Amino acid sequence: MLLEANGTRLWVDVRGSGPAMALLPGGPGLAGDYLEDVATLVEGATTVVIVEPRGCGRSDPADSYEVADLVSDIDAVRSSLAYEQWAIAGHSFGADLALAYALEHPDRIADIVAIAPTGLQDDRDWHRRYEEGLAAGLDQLPDPVPALNADMHAAALASWRRFIKQPDLLRRVADLLMPYVAIIGGDDIRPSWPAEQVATLMPRGRVELIEGAGHFPWWTHADQVARAMLTMRG
Secondary structure, eight states, X not given: OEEEETTEEEEEEEEEOSSEEEEEOOTTTBOSGGGHHHHHHHTTTSXXXXXXXXXXXXXXXXXXOOHHHHHHHHHHHHHHTTOSSEEXXXXXXXXXXXXXXXXXXXXXXXXXXXXXXXXXXXXXXXXXXXXXXXXXXXXOOOSSOOOBOHHHHXXXXXXXXXXXXXXXXXXXXXXXXXXXXXXXXXXXXXXXXXXXXXXXXXXXXXXEEETTOOSSGGGTOHHHHHHHHHTTTO
């Protein structure tokens, strides 16, 4: 269904039952349909709300793709669905965006599930190792590869790189008190140290390392991903 958020219509897919959990796609610039298998893993224990960001998939394009816009959109969806509080799960950039949302609205989040997050960094060594993995053909990609909104991708990524330069950012992350789990694939070509740093910063953060999994860990280790995602669901 389409929901109004800050003058932009966003595509939202609600399924399952139980405490609500938003599910955010990566990219930035990807639609949310590639996360349907993730939703299926946990919809028996939680109400999953797949949110396609502005400019992605079936959501309307917009003039601005700042991190602040994306965060505001997420909270507008929460308000429209009348959830006082919900969990936030995200994949890749969606996991990083979930953390940005938590910083802005800490009282509206029960917990955070970060699947293959990239962390609060724009590090040359991180990018070098990632590019080496790409060049060696070691990355896992969906078949077919999901369509990417290149304009949204560039704008949101540029905004993210400005966002992570805030002088008090790490202090604010360390003050977040909700549970946080980073689900990391041991065979992901993206180095895991930035995600581990975030989990270590947060008082209730932890890392769930899944050996043999890649950037889409539910493809190969669905049961482990589901258990990690539902650990904080009760």
